[in-house]
Each structure stands twice: as C-alpha cells, then as structure tokens.
Amino acid sequence: MATEHQLTEITDLTDLRELQRLYLIDWPRHCVGYFWLDNYLRWLKDDPQIRHLTFYTLDNDWASDGLFLLVHRYQLFFCNLSRRRPQLERALRLLDWSAGYKVSAIHAEHHLVYRQLLAELRLGMDREKNTIMYHLSCERAKQLEIECPAGYYLDRVRLEHAELINDLWSARHPGSLYLIQLLILNNTNMGLYEKETGLLCAWCLRLQSGFLGALEVRESHQRRGLGVIVAAAIAQAIARDLQQDVTALVNLSNAAACRLFERLKFSLVQGEHYYWSMTLPKASGQIDWSYDE
Template sequence: MTNPANNNNLSLIPVPSDELTKLRDLYLKDWPQNCVGYYTLDNFIRWLQKDPQIKALAILTLNNDDWRTDGTFVLADRYQLFLNTLNPSNERLRIALSLLDWSGGYKVSSFLERHRPAVLDVVDTQLHLQKEYDSLTLVYHMPRDEAIQMEIDCPDGFVVRAMNEDDAVVADNVWPNQHVGSLFLLKRLIKWNPNVGVFTKANNELVAWCFRLQGGFLGALQVKDTHQRMGLGRLVLKSITKKIGQMDQDVMACVGHENTPSKRLFESCGFKVIDKAFWLRTYPTKDFEWTDKYHFCILKMNKNILVKIPYKDWPKLRDLYVNRKLESNSFNMIQNFINWLQKDPTLEEESVKLYSLNGDWSDGTFIIQDHKTYITMNTLEDSQERLLAALRCLDKKEDYILYGFHERLKKTIEAYVKDFEIDKAPRTLWHHVELKQALAFNTDPPEGITLSPIRTEDIETVNNLWPHHHPGSELFVGRLIRLGQSVGAYDNDGNLVSWCLTLPLGALGLLQVQESHRRKGFGSLMVKAMAKMNAEKGIETLAPIIEENTASRAMFKNLGFVEINEIFWYGKTSNIIRNSTKKLYEINYKSKLINTTVFGV
C-alpha cells in the first residue's frame, strides 16, 4: 500500500551495525525512564553478536544523523515491531513509522505510552488499519542491585534450571498468546536469552517457566494447571530476576493492567511500576500469513538513497577488496583516500564523499564522489544490480566523469549512462609489476641528483609542464602533492627535473621529465622509485596508460610491468541526447575545464 509520508527527502536506512551500541547508550539518559529503549537495543546487539546474519531483522532510522541525539529507531523482527525515541515531540518517530510497509501486518510490541500518539496517528489516521488487539500493560522494574539479592527457595521435588529448545513446545502448547510463529519465537528466546524452567525431579517434567523477551521484558511466565498454588510462579520469577541481575542488568516486566494476581506477585517480590506499555497488532491488508519458515522482513524502503559511510568504516570496506588488490577502483584506491583524510580530515565534509546504497555496503557496493564531478565505484555483487541502483541515485541534472572503472563493471556503467550524452576517453590499459620485482629495483639517482617527495613550492612547475593542465588543474595537482605519495628528482640547485605522483586511483600518474633531462633514464627512475616505495609498504604498484602512448607502454614493459586488463573513463552530461560531438577532454563542467586524461600516464 502507498505510504502517506509527506517527507520526500526522508527514508528509512539501517543503523550501521557498529554504531548500534552508540544508539543504545543514548538511552542511559534519565535512568530508568529510558530503560525500555536501552534493553530492546541491547537484546538485539547481543543477538547479532551470536548471529550477524539474522534473517528478517532490520534496525532502522531516518536518513540523517539526528538519531545520534534523539535516538529515534524502529526495529522489525519478523512480524514484531519495536520502536522508541528520546524526542518528546514524537515527530521523527511518526515519520519513521509512516515509511514502513504495513501491508503484512505488525505486532507492535511493548511501546510506551508517550509514543502511543505517533503509533495511532499512522495506524488509525493515516492508514486506517484494522487492529486485532490493542492492549495496555504496566511496566514493572527492579534495579539490578536489588535483583541479585533475591532469595531462592526451591521446594522439595523440583529443580530450577535453564530450558532447552525442546521445552519450547511444552510452553507454546499452553501459552495463552500462542500464534503462528510463536514456537519459533520461544525456541529463539531459549537459545539466546536467559530463561528459567522448573522441572520435577521424579520425571523431569517442565511445570513452570519464564522467558526474557526481545524487548528485555520478562514474559510468558506460566505454571501448568496441575502444579498451581505451589509457589512455582514466585520461584521462576525470583530465579530469572536474580539471573538477570547477575548479568549486571535491571529487570523489567509487562503485566496486563487488569491481571491482578500477576500484579500482586510482582509487587510482593519488590517490583515497582515505572511506566505503561501497549501491545497492538494490525491485520494484514493483503493475503499473507507468517510461518516458522517465513523469514523475510515485511519492510519497504521508501526509495533507494545514497548514505555516507563514516570514515572510520572505510578500512572495513577496503578490506572487503583484499583479494582484488590488482583491480582499479579497489583496495589501493580506497586506501589512497584513507591516507588523504588522515592528512586532511576536512576533505570528508568538503569534497570526498563515500556512499553506500541505503546504508548497506556488506557486498562491497560503494560510490565515491570527489568534488561533485568525479565519480568512482565498485561492487562485489555478481549481478551488480545494487551498484546500478546506487548510480541511479546520483543527480540526473549533474555532469559527471566516471573514472578508472574495471572492465567487469562496463555493462553496468553503460546501463546507467544509456539515456545520456556520453563521451569516452581513449582506450586505457592497466599495468602492474610484481612486488618482488619492485623491491629489487635499483633506485640510486645519478650524481648531482637527489630523490625526495615533491615540495609544495613546485606545484606550479608540475602543473605547468603537465600536458593536460587547464584552468583549475593547479588545485588538483596541489592536492596530489600535498596528500599523496610522490617522488621528485632535484638537482644540486634544488630544481625539480623529473617527477611522478599518485593518482586518486592509488596508481602512478603525471609522470614527467623536464626537456633538459630527457633521454637520461629519469622517467624509468621515477617509476622504479615509486614502485619500490610501494613494495616496501606491501602496496601493489599499478598504472593506467593510454593505448596510443606507445613510448610509455614500452618503458613500463621494459621495467617488468604487465598489461593485466583495460579500464575506462566515461563523461556523462545532463543532456539526454546521444549524438554528441564533444570530446571527453573538452567537456566544460560548471565553467571548469576538466580533462579526464589526467588519470593516465
């Protein structure tokens, strides 16, 4: 069904898994007022540590960083929905709920009274959903310091111990809340959460039990009819309370507001009411039924969006490509941008953006946007469908240069640009030299020459002698010199006579020799010096060379470089026409002439 959210720029995205603890810890504020949000997230953080690939689990927030202060999240676990926010207005929570697909029905679980207006606004006012039930419970709480003091007195003939998964069948068969999917739920709670069962010593019969639910609450506390009025309900309550207290956690429980016997039991054991919580279930709006084998999440992203990958996660993304170090737009390139930001952290906000699709980069799918115009990308997904979806999130009205991409991405890139005017750079070949060979290079300079990183005062010299220099290119050259690895050959007078830089691709580029020093082996010396420096750091040396540049190709071949594949540069304009007469190196982007052959040797 159509989502009625009127917030076109907002969408639901997953909370990065390594930031879940930050989200959880926001709920330490004003304890125990926000303990429900804390223990809900804590439960699923622990579960993900046990199984990082839990099916049908999504922990979502809105696509901006406001969650870092207001803690807004919605959490879909199969057919159950959990939610919370620290924002008293509930507005962002309401928006998040409206962006869900409710057509499969949800059991909205243990949501607090202060969040009820947001839930009802979506369920009743916006979507007009029918409800199977809408129940009020009281939130009981006991601090951990009190919980560990609980005294356990087990009657003769019984033993208290944790249940196993087979015991879930017994509990499910007599559970008043039994429903499709409940057996799977109880088995999982036994497997992953603290629980307590009371068994007869005579025949090992399970006669009383209590679970800890996903939201952190005690739940499904029950005693078989045959063993009522023997104090076993109190026994399992005290036992699991003490058990959770010994985990250094407070204990919570939801009790129906009309369930007088249970309220008396909890209060007599020392629990106090701190809040109210509701349980609401909506009917599906289409033919649909959950089963124990039905494990996909009934969740709909409003639209695909690009989500920034935090800088601290860039090494993790890089390491996904550890077995593809010889590819362009892969390990070396990501590491190169990591190095840049180590030297200048402002780049992340000002120019270099690393994006995932909808916050998920587990399959290596990413886009890097540098100074808005330069786009590079990669994916490990065989179908490359998510990479294409990510590219289609780029602004259609902007002009882009898609640079240095590997030939295995060519079909996907061409599918992206097929409706736009494009231009292609000359055929470019990707070269590589083995680490062992690079380590053996002799890099001793001729007499009167010193090798060192290029000095910033020589930026103008490098730019002016670059055959492809253009208005604004001095900024590009300057950034390569300031932030990247380079080597320059200086004479005794301090004059720069030859040089080589590291391109954004993490490959060699801008190799140049002053006219006065040509045919003296300086070009080869620069390449060998850069390759040896890389090899000493365990870095593969790669270089793009335009096919028609036969002199450079011959020199690299003589040094032991091998052509390993082809890479590509496409210029995409905002014009939706196909008969362009422009050349790629003449496209004017935002009044700044940009030449994509800057990336070739």
C-alpha cells in the same frame, strides 16, 4: 519546497552501540529502548547473519533524538528519547505496513500516533493490550532469596519444551513458536522441574525487550508458589549473568501477576504505560507469520 524524508537503515554496529548508550540517560526512563538494542546486539554478536532484522532511523539521524525503528521478521519496535511525535510519525509512515506487524512496547505517548496511522492506512487490528511496568534494580535482584521446594530443581528451559510454552502463552500468535525457540536458545530463561519425573512445572523467558515473559505454571501445579520461585530465579540470573536490571510488563487486568512482582519487591513504575498490538495485513486481512528463517 517541502523536504522529502527518507527511512534509512542503521547498519554499522558501532553506530548501534552508540545509539544504545544514548538510552542510558535518566535510567530507567528509557530502559525499554536500551534493552531492545541490547538484545539484538547480543544476538548479532553470536550470529552476524541474522535474517529479516533491520534497524531504521529517519534521514540517517539517530544521534539527535535516538529515533529508531527495529523490525525483526514480523515484529516492530519504535522509540525516541524525547517522545516527541512528529519525527517518529514521519518515520512510521515510510514503513511498509502491508504484511502486518506485532508491535511491542508502544509507549502511551506514542500510542495516539500509532492508532491514527492505522486509521489513515485503513489497517485492521487483531488485538491490543494495555500494560504497566515493574522494575527491579540489578543489586536488589542479586539479593533475592530463592528456596526451591523439596522435590524440585531449577534449570534452563530446554528447546524440547518450546511447543508446550507456546501453547500456554497468552500472547500466542501465528509465528510465535519460532519466536519461543529463539528466546530459549538465545536469552536467559528459567524452568522449575520435578526431580522424580523431570516434568517442567513452571517457567519464565526473557523477551527481546528485556521484559520477563511467558511466565506460566502448569495447571496441575498451581497454587504452590512456583511462579514466584521461577520469577525470582530468572531475575537473579539476569542480574548476575548480564549485570542488568529486571523489568516486567503486566496487563492491567492481571492482578495476580501484579501481586507476584510486588511480593518480589519490584517497583511499579508510576505513569509508564505500554501497549502491545497486532496489526492485520493490508491486502488479505489474514495474519501469516508462520515462516521461519
């Protein structure tokens, strides 16, 4: 008789911390899974009642291969240590796909399983991007030299800027404004402001995956090197405040972003490709992720 598998929740914080520690092996090979867990464990520490947040594994066995699926609102992340496909495929099949997901950091070794599953479930896709990963060690990030140009100052991004950041974000989608607000409130971020006007000219946020994201310079202030400054500043802040390495995903077509991170001495992680993707709801075919908590 075939074994009937079950998608089970991981609810014990001690288990989640033990799961996170598994992802320290062969660092930074599994850093993406580590940072996803780290982000939400920090959020849970500040707010133990976060809604719409669930950690899953298959058959209550996260310890043997670190397999977990993380769902927060409409966002999905999945990972295992061996990157073997059968167990992960079984877990993904048991997930409810009816409302659609924004799926982040799909490792290239899991991408085929994901695409085959979408085809079998007859799920449409809104968009998908292939990215490469850059990495900077904590120690090197601490040593970055940051020279803020005359007439500017560095400070945290304020919540009042969430709409501006969301409007200019290349990954903007229904529901992303609330996500940007969460990131501003809970994660390391950095903004570069004009002293005279207080205008926010450049910014960068840290995503739940640990990656630097929403890195942007106002069009009126481009070609002044401000993107490099704000990226260096947030990298240094992550290293000093969290004692963690810094990572960034860059779309394959974004040569300017590659040059920026290489200028800051980030290393391209060879052979590591990650995809992010948006699946459409099964019934309506229309994304509606605009609800909040």
